[in-house]
Amino acid sequence: MKLNLDTLPFGRSALEVEETFPVEDGEGGWSGLSAGGELTVDNTDSRVLVAGVLAVSCPAVCDRCLEAFELAYEAGVDIQIIRAKPGTPGDEPPDTWILYQVRGEVDLDEPLREAALLDLPIKRVCREDCLGICPSCGADRNQKDCDCPRESADPRWDGLEP
Ligand SMILES: [Zn+2]
Ligand SMILES: [Zn+2]
Incomplete structure (x- = not known):
């Protein structure tokens, strides 16, 4: 202008x-x-x-x-x-x-x-x-609640998974 x-x-x-x-x-x-x-x-x-x-x-x-x-x-x-x-x-x-x-x-x-x-x-x-996006499954937490744990992955479980 x-x-x-x-x-x-x-x-x-x-x-x-x-x-x-x-x-x-x-x-x-x-x-x-x-x-x-x-x-x-x-x-x-x-x-x-x-x-x-x-x-x-x-x-x-x-x-x-x-x-x-x-x-x-x-x-x-x-x-x-x-x-x-x-x-x-x-x-x-x-x-x-x-x-x-x-x-x-x-x-x-x-x-x-x-x-x-x-x-x-x-x-x-x-x-x-x-609420943002779930870092684990990528779900939009504003739209739906996913079943992923809310905390960051527990390192003690590393290596135990098949
Ligand atoms: Zn947003
Ligand atoms: Zn999730």
Whole structure:
């Protein structure tokens, strides 16, 4: 999405975001990462701040049961558009995405996509109490209860089996 610096109202305004970004699904394919919400734009003489929290969702595979599900999380956005030529020295916080532009349209796709990817949870489970897959027989324990012992195999029995 684009933000036009020439028509942007001075001071504080709201920026409605409803975007879908392509992301690699880890298997060579692409899937869509949807980000939506309202960001705050603070437009001053020297810079424009775009900040807020977006609700993000993307297709994911559960770490425990390997079922596909829609992962939902929140991503913080912190973008600064500095109205100056690139290379202007500054002491901006490291978590902030910095763009240098004086006039015209600013493309926010890349910083918004990066913000959404940055907060992608490392642990992805379809639900907190997902029982996962049985390591012995491969049954999805959310679907059915298998007869396998819940504990890991007892090494004392090794070698006793025929
Ligand atoms: Zn699961
Ligand atoms: Zn089992």
